[in-house]
Amino acid sequence: MGLTRQDIVRAGLRLLNDVGLNGLTLRLIAQELDVKAPALYWHVKNKQELLDEMATRMYADAMPGRVPEGMGERESFEVAARSLRRMMLAYRDGAKVFAGTFLTDDSLLGDNPLQARVDAGLEPHLAGRALFTVYSFVIGFTIEEQAVYPVPGERDPRYDATPSPWVFDEDVEGRFGDGLTMVLNGVFAWLDDKVAP
Numbered sequence: 001m002g003l004t005r006q007d008i009v010r011a012g013l014r015l016l017n018d019v020g021l022n023g024l025t026l027r028l029i030a031q032e033l034d035v036k037a038p039a040l041y042w043h044v045k046n047k048q049e050l051l052d053e054m055a056t057r058m059y060a061d062a063m064p065g066r067v068p069e070g071m072g073e074r075e076s077f078e079v080a081a082r083s084l085r086r087m088m089l090a091y092r093d094g095a096k097v098f099a100g101t102f103l104t105d106d107s108l109l110g111d112n113p114l115q116a117r118v119d120a121g122l123e124p125h126l127a128g129r130a131l132f133t134v135y136s137f138v139i140g141f142t143i144e145e146q147a148v149y150p151v152p153g154e155r156d157p158r159y160d161a162t163p164s165p166w167v168f169d170e171d172v173e174g175r176f177g178d179g180l181t182m183v184l185n186g187v188f189a190w191l192d193d194k195v196a197p
Contacts, residue, residue, distance in 0.1 A: 003033065011033050048101075060108055082180075085142050092146075
């Protein structure tokens with residue numbers, strides 16, 4: 001059986017943990033697959049297209065399916081945010097890979113946790129802004145987290161000498177949870193304001 005697009009994507013994800021995003025090249029992936037680099041261009045045009053496919057594969061492999069029956073809006077947001085962060089942390093530079101990419105499989109987008117509000121009259125673009133705000137917080141937080149811990153479990157020693165260690169304290173889970181609470185509080189206050197009479 002010949003080389004497939006998914007073979008290339010999987011090789012890229014394997015190599016990502018070894019070399020990071022800056023070290024990941026199509027040439028390196030070709031070496032990993034024991035093919036010549038031009039063979040890859042039959043399947044992916046360039047590195048951005050590869051990153052789109054890698055992000056899609058990361059998401060497909062890690063994200064839960066439908067929102068469980070009876071789960072509220074806020075809990076749905078929180079579960080999705082925590083799942084997204086875990087997915088990105090599973091790979092070195094996972095947040096950088098995921099940021100700014102285009103998911104190539106629309107079926108992965110799943111349920112809108114604000115669908116009941118949209119059905120009740122909330123403008124769909126406002127629901128989209130709320131979702132994107134939470135999404136942007138999770139991506140930004142995880143990019144910064146992976147800067148402090150570029151290899152999982154290994155803190156960059158430069159951050160130990162920072163004059164403001166409280167900014168990068170070692171309670172990463174607590175910082176994420178508190179930040180997510182602050183963002184969700186703001187999002188839901190904003191949404192409530194949008195539907196107030």
